[in-house]
Amino acid sequence: MQVEAQGVLLDVEGTTSSVKFVYDVMFPFARRELAAYLQQSWDDPSCQAACEQVAGDAGQPSLAAWADAEDRAPRDLVEEEATRLMDADQKATGLKQLQGLIWKSGFESGEMVAHVYPDVPPALDRWRAAGADLRIYSSGSIQAQQLFFGHTQQGDLLPLFSGHYDTTTGPKREAASYAAIAADWRLPPASILFLSDITAELDAAREAGMQTGLLIRPDNAPVEPGHGHTEVASFAEILIDFKNPSS
């Protein structure tokens, strides 16, 4: 695949990194530590903010109003709701913020070391050396993204990225989210290449005017044919000419 672009926007799970690592290591860690985290960190402003977001995602005016209406302890409500969202594999913003906070101890203690496909770091180095601006867009919270790329099997990859976006910018399957990212980036959408394993995300990015590439990784779910996105098995196949496409 050969494209002209100024920026590369990267999905994480299924694109830079194995779906199996997220589902077999990160999600079980968050599930195991949820109750203890809520008990120990309940009064932390970051925990409170994530819990308020969980309440908001559940359609509640606030955590306190939810607890009053249900006559339940707010912590029990958050634990139950977060567990329900994890069971349903929902990528809700509040759950993702909570998971990011819980993963901090796992990455910082060394219990979790993020998986990144071996073709990724050399390609990112190459693209940056050629002048590209690299950014992440994941359902994982910005804090989770920073922990993840700060603690990979290939070392600290965080300095390679100049920006991070999560679902606080908008859902990954809506064109408006990609328009908002391009506006924040101050780049024309056509000068951004978005790489993901999910065709619905790529459809939304294409609708916003971005260029797209579909990653076919060993652990990814099969894709339906007819999506119209260029398929690649490795970042090594992506050749980027960093010229402004409008110049």
Ligand SMILES: CSCCC(=O)C(=O)COP(=O)(O)O
């Ligand atoms: C970025 S670390 C956490 C991964 C995660 O929680 C997740 O939901 C991954 O979603 P993605 O949008 O990167 O496929």
Ligand SMILES: [Mg+2]
């Ligand atoms: Mg993905």
